Amino acid sequence: MNSIHHTQGHKKILIIDNDVGRSHQMATVLSFIGEHFIQCPPNTIEECLKESEYILTIILSGDVSSETIKLVENNPKIPFLLHDVVDANILDGYFNVIASLTMPLNYAQLTELIHHCHQYHNKLPRTGPKLNSSALFRSLVGTSKLMNDVRFLIEQVARNPASVLVLGESGTGKEVVARNIHDLSERANGxxxxxxxxxxxxxxxxxxLFGHEKGAFTGAISTRxxxxxxxxxGTLFLDEIGDMPQPMQVKLLRVLQERTFERVGxxxxxxxxxxxxxxxxxxxxDMIKTGDFREDLFYRLNVFPIETPALRERKEDIPLLLKELLARFEQEQKRTVRFTDKAIESLMEHSWGGNVRELSNLIERMLIMYGDQIVDVAELPQKYQHIDAEVYTPEYPEELREREAINELFAGFDYEDDNDDDITDKDGIDGLNQSESQTLVAENHNAISNxxxxxxxxxxxxxxLAELEVSLISQSLVKHQYVVARAAETLGMRRTTLVEKMRKYNLHKPG
Incomplete structure (x- = not known):
């Protein structure tokens, strides 16, 4: 028959051994160190496993047989301590085998190994409420050890009624931590x-905080x-508690102690x-030492402290944070940006004094400037450029630039007569056909040569002056065989300006 010691409501250790003397010795040591356990003969293992859901660790005292290996394989969530494993290679790859026990039992050794088993159990995936995508707010995104520790502490304290004090720099997500504690607690519906x-x-x-009665002070026209x-x-989240005035600290302490309060008036x-x-x-x-914060209130609030890490302490989480924040902005604004690997690398070098809030603000700025584009180091604000920025300046073919300039000029050209006596009038030089232009060029060429x-x-x-301009442009074009760029350089003007004047004076390459 199974021997049970202090089992109800506690996580237990299951001792499996067909050696009665050895099993009794194990039970004596476990009882001495205050552990809860069940003694189970090998032929009743399945029954023992079904008997309680609170088994934390199984200590298996006996040979490593095929039945032992099968038991280890079928129970990956239970850490094992095996007695005198001669051939340790047999159990390679079984992460739930914590260590091998040697007899006689050593109190210090057994205590340490049981602690390792507790740690193994603590790291198992939770079967209860989890921090899913709806409850897991942006600032808790990350796989760094610091963020895993924060999530672990939240899960540990959520269902406990203890007061929690969340510490950390501005922008690290202290309210996010508080909301997650609330969402995972029994007060989640509140x-x-x-x-x-x-x-x-x-x-x-x-x-x-406490409300007021009608007429309690000037302006209190109704009860509130x-x-x-x-x-x-539900949950009351007191943010920036350090800024609370001393008189209010006294009144808050009374509410925490007595769980009662009165409205003002x-x-x-x-x-x-x-x-x-x-x-x-x-x-x-430090504020207690300077008299700015009450020590008794501090200890009332600081039952379970959780420290939110600064972003510079968990820079490896920045890529995941970028992804999560961009997903949120895309949902809200229906557009996004993408960051190159080099841009992300540069962001990971930043000190992030404003933490996650600063990162969120930067993304919003990039959305405004480069919505639905790719952001590289060069597009980041100067303070975020921590690696060399490669500036890419596109080069368009000269022929394409000239064609675009001509198209643009023709698209905006006004052919209507504005009655101005300017050379752009319809009846002026613009009205010349090609043969007339060529004649005019020849005449002016002779005129300016004398x-x-x-x-x-x-x-x-x-x-x-118009005739003179036509003559000089024509000479330059002929000299350079109508290569616009070279002709423009000779005349000291831009290519687009020359193209405009060629169109204006109806000058074309012969043939």
Missing amino acids: AFVPVNCGAIPAELLESE KGRFELAEG GSKSLRADVRIIAATHQNLE ESVLPNEGVNLKEY
């Missing part, structure tokens, strides 16, 4: 009510519930069935 103690004026904070009442049956005691989670970026222990004297009857200066 309200989660956040209060920023630093954002509410000191004279209004009491009314904000405070945050404690709104959070009844009222005398009726109201019950406070509320879980308190507080948070701060300040060092409260010394010109102003005629007595005068000249039309605009027409004269």
Whole structure:
């Protein structure tokens, strides 16, 4: 018959051994160190395994047989300690075999090995509520050890009513931690009510927390519930608790001790069935020394501290954070950006003084500037460029640039007569056909090759200058065999300007 020691409601150790003396010795040591256990003969193992769901560790005392290996294989969630394993290679690959025990039993050795078994059990996937994608807020994304530790602490304390103090720099997601604790707790169906103690004026904070009766002060035209009442049956999150004034610290301490409070201007005691989670970026222990924070309130709040790590301490999580934040923005704004590997590498070198909030702001800025594009190092703001940025300047073929310039000029050209006596008038030089232009070029070529004297009857200066311009452009084009870039360089103008004038004067390459 099975021997049970302190089993009800506790996780237990199952001793499997057909050697009665050895089994009794094991039971004596386990009882001495305060462990709960069940003694089970080898022929009743299945029955023993079904008997309790709280078995933490099985200590198997006996030879490593095929039955032993089968038992280890079929129970991967249970850590094993095996007695005197001669050929350890047989059990290679079985991660749930923690170690081998030697007789006589050593108290220190056994205590340490049982601790290892507890750690193995702690790292198993949870069968209860998990931090899924809906509950897992952005700041908790990450696979770093620091974030795994935070998630583990949240799961441990969520179903416990203890007060929690969340510590960490601004932007590390302290409210996110609080919301996850609430969502995984038995109060998940109740309200989660956040209060920023630093954002509410000191004279209004009491009314904000505890509510007020009608006429309690000037402007109190009706009775109003405070945050404690709104959070009844749920969780009250006191953010930036370090900014709470001293008088309010005293009143909060009383509520935590007595679980009752009164509205401002009222005398009726109201019950406070509320879980308190507080948070701060300040060092409260230093504030205690300076007299800015009450020591007794600190110990009331600091039952279970959780420290949120700064982003610079878990830079390996930045790629995952980018992915999660981009998914959120894409859902909200229906657009996204993508970061090259080099851009991500550069971001991982940044110090992130504003933590995850700063990263979120950067992504939003990139969305505004480069929505639905790819962002490389060169597109990042200067302060985030921690590796060399390769600037790519596209080069278009000269022929393509000229063609685009001509198309653009023709698209915007106005052929209507604006009655201005300018050379762009419809009836001016623009109206010349190609043969007329060629004749004009020849005449002006002869004219400017001889010394010109102003005629007595005068000249039309605009027409004269236009003729001169046509002549010089034509000469340059002929000289360079109508290669526009070279002709423009000779004339000291841009290619696009020359193209415009060629169109304006109807100048084309012969043939």
